[in-house]
Amino acid sequence: MTDPTVTLAHGNGGRAMQDLITGVLVNQFQPQGPTVLEDQARLPLAELLTLGDRLAFTTDSFVVDPIFFPGSDIGALAVNGTVNDLAVSGAIPCYLTCALILEEGLPMDTLRRVVESMARAAQQAGVTIVTGDTKVVPRGGADKLFINTAGIGVMRSGVTPAATQLQPGDVVLVNGPIGNHGAAILVARGELALETDLQSDCQPLHGLVEAIVAVCPEVRAMRDATRGGLATVLNEFADSAQVGIRLLEEQLPVEAAVEGLCELLGLDPLYLANEGKVVVVVPPDRAAAVLAAMRSHPLGTHSQIIGEVTQGSGVYLKTGFGTERIIDRLVDDQLPRIC
Amino acid sequence: MKYVQEFRDPQKAQGLLAAIRALGDQLTAERPGPIKVMEVCGGHTHAIFKYGLEALLPPTVELVHGPGCPVCIMPRGRLDDAIALTQYPSVILTTFGDVMRVPGSRQSLLQAKAAGADIRLVYSPLDALEIAAAHPDRQVVFFAIGFETTAPSTALTVLQAERQGIENFSLFCNHVLVVPALEALLSHPNLQLDGFIGPGHVSVVIGARPYQVIAERYHKPVTISGFEPLDILQSLGMVLRQLAEGRCQVENQYTRLVQATGNPVALAAMARVFVVRDQFEWRGLGDIPASGLRMHPAYARFDAEAKFTLPHGQVADHRACACGEILQGVKKPWDCKVFGTACTPEHPLGACMVSSEGACAAYYKYGHGRPHPAPPPRRLAQV
Incomplete structure (x- = not known):
């Protein structure tokens, strides 16, 4: 595999494509050797059945710009994004697919970097990338590379988080400062000529979720706050369960650099994307135990209780002045192509 | 000192609110209805809502939200002109993001972009100039918008284009002026305003003096204000105190940034590049004399309105709109x-x-x- 760039031949089904799949993809994703090189992965049911009683199945596409950014890259994002969508259902993530859409002319080294990052992220998240697809489109038909991943996980018996289950009085938590991914991407685009130490929070949440469900299998709802940020997830929760949610401004964890960037640009961290933040809703009598469990996990040391579920509808923020304002759904896209 | 949290201290707000309450009671003892104070600037409106300040005010004091949002007051005809510009195959239209959704009579810029117009978002007029330098075969037009706050940076960009000899750059100039708009409001027979919280950023540029006419001719107090919640509450208190003491003056609460004479460098750049239009149409307020800027004739080669033929249609506001x-x-x-x-x-x-x-x-x-x-x-x- 010595071609310096991706060409249309790498997507035409011929020898070049075969070289790409075996030389760049399979040896990274399945270093111990592929089980079968067929048109599908074949998964052992018996093993899955030892982990739980239902499958969780999800898919997500990744078009982030730029593809490398402080703290992470499109490859790790494509793995962690799907791992997290599985994990927040209470599932143990097991298998991923990887479909690549490559732009003609993409440097092969860039592709290698992304694939290596995917392989590292998969190993960290305890999942195997078992099947995939590669397409090459003419220059201008896509921007560098797009990734789709689908994932299968096994849902732990007795754990059934769902947004419809929220009850007035429930407590809302988050596992750390919000908005870092969106802010990091914005700065990484270089259009603002700003220099910051901001890093994306891209990380797999399966371990943190494991710690949460271990102390609170009756967790009401969990969701990772990606596009649209915390505000969007909470609005989805409130609508699904026909309840209100009251946030406490003073409890919201926001890093000074994110807050400063938002001040400067008129953005709201509540709407900025995250890639390693889970919003957790638990019954009030479990809140202390869940908070302690989250804080004792490396991805949750800055966890906070940020609000509570109320009667009524909509999401409100209680400001430091004791006044309330509505946290509505997003109208404008604050920032396109953040994941 | 972080210089932000200090101006958001809820404890200090209580003291300011107590003074506002006392002044409100005093002022409404002998007249019906609440005291109405307009915050002119959209930045103030935003802060008032973000912190929920209205809910803290006594019923005797009411805030009226003014026309100080340059995006909001852009009339449909000007949007139609901008879209007409994009129909020239050579034109790349550059603009700030918040203009994209403003409705024209048939389309917004966002819809025009989706339909194929070459419209690019920039964070600064200098970005537009860079695009012009990178595309010498195209005509790059910057949709300039804003009060005196942004007009200087637009003016400096034109001066830089002149220095660098970039001739494929031009402005579609929609800069507007604060004080003429306030005068138009004050001349209206229906007006129910007792005083003004004056704009902060505009005043950094123009200084405090241009508001003098409001105090002298229209007998309304003005307090120029910063943008943090305590700034706004303090400024509101200062307006009320003027009313209580029967004074109509221009006061400056935002002393950490605003000087009486403004910023002479910014004003000089504006004076060199722009002249005042006879009138400019404001959405919701109609034609206001001497309320907008256009290119100085000496800079006509950077004036998109001179370079391109535009419809210049006047489109009435929506009938049901109040x-x-x-x-x-x-x-x-x-x-x-x-x-x-x-x-x-x-x-x-x-x-x-x-x-x-x-x-x-x-x-x-x-x-x-x-x-x-x-x-x-x-x-x-x-x-």
């Missing part, structure tokens, strides 16, 4: 028939719903004045 009366303090957003129904942030009909700094958009977004929705009936206990 923006004009809302801006005069006569009506509140919820008094408008289409507020929140036909007119929403997704599909704005009127000026005040367009940008997040517009009064209607702020009321809509932050829900002020709308009672909290009634809770749904209690669900039966789950078994």
Whole structure:
């Protein structure tokens, strides 16, 4: 595999494509050797059945710009994004697919970097990338590379988080400062000529979720706050369960650099994307135990209780002045192509 | 000192609010209705809603949200002109993001872009100049918008284009001026305003003196204010104190940034590049004399209105829209028939719903004045 760039031949089904799949993809994703090189992965049911009683199945596409950014890259994002969508259902993530859409002319080294990052992220998240697809489109038909991943996980018996289950009085938590991914991407685009130490929070949440469900299998709802940020997830929760949610401004964890960037640009961290933040809703009598469990996990040391579920509808923020304002759904896209 | 949290201290706000309450009581003892103070600037409107300051005010004091959002007041005809510019195959139109959703008579720039127009978002007019330098075969037009706050940076960009000899760059100039707009409001027979919280950023450029006419000719007090919650509450208190003491002066609360004479470098750049238009149309307020800027004849080669033929149509505001009366303090957003129904942030009909700094958009977004929705009936206990 010595071609310096991706060409249309790498997507035409011929020898070049075969070289790409075996030389760049399979040896990274399945270093111990592929089980079968067929048109599908074949998964052992018996093993899955030892982990739980239902499958969780999800898919997500990744078009982030730029593809490398402080703290992470499109490859790790494509793995962690799907791992997290599985994990927040209470599932143990097991298998991923990887479909690549490559732009003609993409440097092969860039592709290698992304694939290596995917392989590292998969190993960290305890999942195997078992099947995939590669397409090459003419220059201008896509921007560098797009990734789709689908994932299968096994849902732990007795754990059934769902947004419809929220009850007035429930407590809302988050596992750390919000908005870092969106802010990091914005700065990484270089259009603002700003220099910051901001890093994306891209990380797999399966371990943190494991710690949460271990102390609170009756967790009401969990969701990772990606596009649209915390505000969007909470609005989805409130609508699904026909309840209100009251946030406490003073409890919201926001890093000074994110807050400063938002001040400067008129953005709201509540709407900025995250890639390693889970919003957790638990019954009030479990809140202390869940908070302690989250804080004792490396991805949750800055966890906070940020609000509570109320009667009524909509999401409100209680400001430091004791006044309330509505946290509505997003109208404008604050920032396109953040994941 | 972080220089932000100090101006957001809820404890200190209590002291300011107590003074506002006492002054409000005193001022309304002998006259009906609340004291109405307009914050002119959209940045103030935004902060007032963000911190929920209106809910802290006594019933004797009311804030009226003014026309100080340059995006909101852009009339449909000017948007149509901008879209007409994009129909020239050579033109790349560059603009700030918040202009994209402003409705023209048939389309917004966002819709025109989706239909194939070459419209690019920039964070600064200098970005537009860079695009012009990178595309010598194209005509790059910057859709310049804003009050005196942004006009200097536009002017400096034109001067830089001149220095660098970049001739394929031009301005579609929509800069507007604060004081003529206030005079237009003050001349209106329906006006119900007692005083003004003056703009902060505009005043950094123009200084405090241009507001003198409001105090002297129209006998209304003005306090130039910063943008943090304590700034705004303190400024409101200063306006009320002037009223209580029978004074009409221009006071400056934002002394950490605003000087009486403004910024002479910025003013000089503006004076070199721009001249005042005879009149400019404001959405919701109509034609206002001497309220807009156009290119100085010496810079006609950077003037998109001279370089390209534009329709220059005047398009009436939507019939049902009450923006004009809302801006005069006569009506509140919820008094408008289409507020929140036909007119929403997704599909704005009127000026005040367009940008997040517009009064209607702020009321809509932050829900002020709308009672909290009634809770749904209690669900039966789950078994």
